[in-house]
Amino acid sequence: MANNESTKVDDVAKKSLEALMIDYQTTSQGLAQEEADNRLKKYGENTIQAAKKRSEILIFVENFTSMMAILLWASGIIAMFAGMLELGVAIWTVNVINGCFSYWQQHAAQKATDSLKKMLPSYVKVTRNGSVKQIREEELVPGDLFALQAGDSIPADARIFNCSNLQVDESSLTGESVPVDKGDQYQHGDDEFAQNNIVFAGTTVTSGTASGIVFATGMTTEFGRIAQLTQNQKKVMYPLQRELNQLTRQLTLIAVLIGVAFFLLAIFFVHSPIASSFIFALGMIVAFIPEGLLPTVTLSLAQGTQRMAKRHALLKNLNSVETLGETTVICSDKTGTLTQNQMTVNHIWLISKQYEVSGTGYFTNGTVTSAGQSVDIGEEADLKILLQIAKLDNDTEVTEGKKDEKSKILGTPTEAALVILSRKAGINSRHENQKFPRIKELPFDSKRKLMSTISKAQTGNPIIYTKGALSSELQICDRILDAGQIRTITDADRQKVLDVNEKYSREGLRSLAFSFREVAGQDPLVGQKIDDYTIKTAETHMVFVGLVTMSDPPRPEIFDAVKKCHRASIRIIMVTGDSPITAKSIATKIGITSDKAQVITGNELDQLSDNDLQKAVKGEVIFARVAPEHKFRIVSMCQKNGEVVASTGDGVNDAPALKRADIGIAMGVTGTDVAKDAADMILTDDNFASIVSAIEEGRTVYSNLQKFLLYILNSNVPEAAPSVVFLLTRGLVPLPLTVMQILTVDLGTDLLPALGLGIEKSEPGIMDLPPRPQDSHLLNRSIVIKAFGLYGLVASIISTCAYFFVNGVHGWPSVSLMSSGTGYAEATTMTLGAIIFCQIAAAMNCRTQISSVFSVGLFSNRRIWLGIIVEIVLLAVLMYTPFLQVVFNTGPLDRVEWFFLFCIPIPLFLLEELRKWIVRKVASRH
Template structure:
């Protein structure tokens, strides 16, 4: 916490209530309506303001101004100037469709997550002019006196001046899973937000009631301050966006250089007029600019987001899909992310026996498993006594729900774990409370750290039951229950009990101690009226029963998820507001770190330089008791080390780090709306394992991007080769392929098979590979070699040969090659069709990088085969529809020419299968892991 914020809170926490009221301009009768109205005008409504939204028009326009989009706009203009309006319109249409699709996807995702203001309650009870009234929470102002009770969300930062058994869940701010006790007395605890008489906006009352004085509302609250930190972060530029811009620059430079070279050659070598040379050069530029790349990438990413949504991950930005695949570090909160945010009893320690109750089948129909055999609870008197106390000394209730509503626990997580324990043991809580009606309660307070209830059994005997901290219990106990027998509690017993408790504490577990006392005829309290049962005379001479050991357990699926992250060379750094002991225990238990990992607290972090922190995050480290600014700084230092950082979280305290990270991941069920608003991805099941699935999907998306990039570029060489032939023959051989035909391949026949490649499943072993280096590029040497040097060259020879094949059928070389007319149209159509049929083989070959296509299923990707069918159908339409023949300069082919075309794909496919087989053999010989 910044010093100014700490001063603000202490200024509200330390003064006497009367002095604070005077400072805030109020008194015990509350504000008047006029005062409240003036303050509402001065301070504004009590709401969390979202970052100023950009104009929808600007957002819409941004989808049409990427580097590739600008290049396509310019290409369309050039085509118009060159007298080819059909070409220009076609290029612009691609841009418009792609931009509209991108905008729609962004708008839908933003609409699904734009619910920030729902965290605060709708109404609050305030004292205005000595009268209690209910107002909308937006109308609450500094100086207002308001009331809260169990289940309420706290509407403002406030000083507590009256309370009863008040406990507050502050996990949305601190990450601490246990409720925090609040009183009307000032006491500074450990860590942030630790003033005991201060409650914070956005947190929840788990038990008790209180009256408070609001001293900060809206964006002036701690909740608002942290939300503002998140809003102040710059918009992330995703690695894929940078990579696509880099790729666009590469392809643009290549296309322009080739276009300029061909323009000059056409003028000086072929002696073409400048206008004709320009159109000729434009054709070459069009050939080397993959106009279909942008819509293909967009649609492929959209398909990836849809697949991830089915795996419980909602992405707000298409480009963030691939970022997941590049992730090297996950900075993860503990509570609710790695753990279940639900306290669970796992051991019951009694003088005579230690029960491990972690197994789901431990309790069965009022029986327990002891030494692998069922035993009636009545035969375990110590355990029965502890369960009775845990059931009766408890203010938490179970709402069974109605209809489709699920049962809910109403109360603290600690008491909820005891209720669940009782239910597992077959105890009917309501029946038990009727059997032992409660006569009085001595509420929990932080000084004695105990809670006692006074009940009466069926014979009328009064019983005092107590639960609380072990140190406090041992002070009031002088006897112990040992295998059904009450005997004196010796110093040796106390030392043994404390040693047991310390053993569990070192494992990051928490304990709760239980004791009881029966008011017999010889008990001094027998002559005291119930009203006079007080702490001093009731909580004494107690019989110690045992300990309930509990923890916030890891999610069951987290263990396998962590193992997958390790195999994928992805480090997990726990960043939590919980205690160092608990944090390390959980981290070691689930395999995030070894026992040698260092633990750095928020206080230590404050004294660390950036250089020291950068070194620390390179090794095994856990961060505990951290503040929002700490999480932000940790993510920043990881990024300065060159890491691609994913940061997970569910609380408002996580929002700045979520915004700063390369990809922020919020919990959808337990997450605050502030966290969801700041995140790039939302887990709809709050399951950390879904992150691993998302990372695998991200890697697959990148791999598929490379696959269809190879597929698209594969046609560039055969598109350019006819023009090379034209140049080398100084125009004696007419252009075997027109510009509109080139566009047919780029925007027509290539599109659907490319989309089919975008839904290919990941190849085996993709999660056993390290994240790809940040300096790697989509267009790498392997793709360049295969696209231009191997299969591009082969396709060039085949397509150019197809052109001469048709001319040969028409009498060449005995007659001159036609530059127009039916024969010329038929020849260029054959060139175009040959390129398409080469691409049919390329579509199958690009499905895998090393594995055989037969191993993933020749017909498993139906989208590929649908695309191939559409390719053939489109070519047929261009050949036989008169209007299209005119636009694209095409003509019909005969049966022999169709036979030639259908012979093309098979040898190309088998050739690539042979190359992959050789690669697998080489990999097997030089690696212990063939995958």
């Protein structure tokens, strides 16, 4: 909380109710309706204003103005200038289709995101003109008096002036999973949002009732302040955007240099006219620009988003897919992401015996065991009494949800865990309530940290049940239940209880103590009226029964997910609002960190310089009790260390960090609207394991982009080789491949197989590799060597030989080569066909980098095989359709020449399989 905001909230919390009402010009009768209307005009509606949305036209245009898209626009202009109108139109058509598809995908993702948003309750009860009425929460204004009860979402920042047993879930602000006790008297804790008599917008009442006076609405609330901080934060450029811009510059430079070189050689070496040399050079520039790159990237990313959606991860932006694959650090919240957000009992401790409770979560099968044996409650007197207390000294109800819905809790998660415990033990709740009807309650309060209920025992005597903090329970107990017998509690007993409680605390478990007392015999309350049963008279001379420990259990899938992250060299940093002990316990239990990890609290983080924090986030570290500004700073320092950061969260406090991170991940089930708006990805199941699945998809997308790049670049060498032959022979050998035939490969035959490579499934072992280095690029040395020095060189030799082979059939060298006639058209067609069939082998070879294609399934990628069939059909159409023969300078091939073409891919594919086998063997030895 900013200092000035903190001061404002503190001032409101410290003032008397009378002074506060004077400040806000209201009374116990509430605002007059006319005054409320005036204030609504003055302060505006009580809503969190979304960031100003950009124009849909601007968003649409952005899909056509990336560096690669601009390059394609320029390529089309060059083609038209060179007299190839059809080519220019084709390039522009590809660009338009890709831009529209990208916009549609982005728009569809945003619609899905909007549908996930959960709105706050529409109505709130206020007092106006002396009477209670319901109004829309948007109409709430400063000075309004309003009422709250269990289950209500708090619509504004307010000062409490009357409450009963009030507990509030502030996890959306603080990240702390345990509900906070509230009262009508000022108390300020050490942590943020700790004013005891203040409730904040966006939080939820878990139990009790209250009345409050509104002092902040809409964007002036703490919820709104953090939302504004998020909206002011600019989003960083996606790594893929930077990488594609870099690749575009590289390919443009290569294409222009080649064009200039061919232009100069044509003039000074071949002595061609300047005009024809210029057109020839322009054609080569267009030929060397990968027109299929942008649509393939878009389709690959779109396919990735669709696969991820099936795995519970919704992407709002296509580029986020690949960014996930580069992730080196995940800054993850604990509650609901790593854990189930369901408090669950796991131990029962009695002075004479200990029990284990199996089964995590609500309505899961579970048992109570001792020494590995199931327990018969009827034979365990001490345990039976403790379970009675857990059930009867309890105000929470848990109802089983319908199909595909979670169980619903009306009350606190802690009491819900006790309700489930009694069900696992086989206790019939309705039967117990009838057997021991409640006659009075002494509500919980944060001072004494106890709650008591008085029921009527079967003997007719009142029986007092109490639960609460161990320190408070030991103060009111002078006896202890030991193996069915009640005896005086000794100092040794007290120390034993304290020791075991400390042991549980070190394990990150939360404990509750239980006691009871039947009013009988010489008890001072015998014969007294129920009104005389007060905290002072009832909560004394109690019989200590035992402890129940509970925790928010880790998700079952989290263990494998964390191991995958470690294998993939991805670090996980827990950033939570929970206590340091709980945070470290969970982190070590699920394997995020070792027991030697450093734990830094929010207060300690404030004392660290940026340099010290940068050093801290490089090692094993856990952050606990953090505030919104802390999370934002942690992400920023990780990025300064060169990390690609994914940050998760569900509360409004997480939103600035989500916006700042390279990839922000919000929770779809429990997440606030602010968090979802700030995030790049939304988890529809709130599960950390889904993030790991998304990272795997991201790595696959990047790998597929490199496969595609290798595939399209290797055809550039055989496309250029015929022109080199033309230049080296000073034009004596006619061009073995025309410019239109070159572009047939780039925009026709290459495109569909390339799109097939864009959807290739993950290669085995992809999550056993570290994230790619930050200084690496899509176009790396390995791709250049393979594309130009291996695949491209072999294809150049084969296609050039094919050209001369056909010419030899027609009488060369005894007959000179001519750039006209059927023989020349047939020879260039053979060159084109050889390149296409070399690309068929390349498409299969590029499917894997190291693994055998047979290991992923020779026919598993149907789109590649469809592309191969289309390539062959397109070649046949070009060579057998008369008017296309004229445009593309093609001619029909005979059976022998077709047989030669079909034989080309087989040895190329088998030789590459041999090379991969050798690489795998060498790698296995090391």
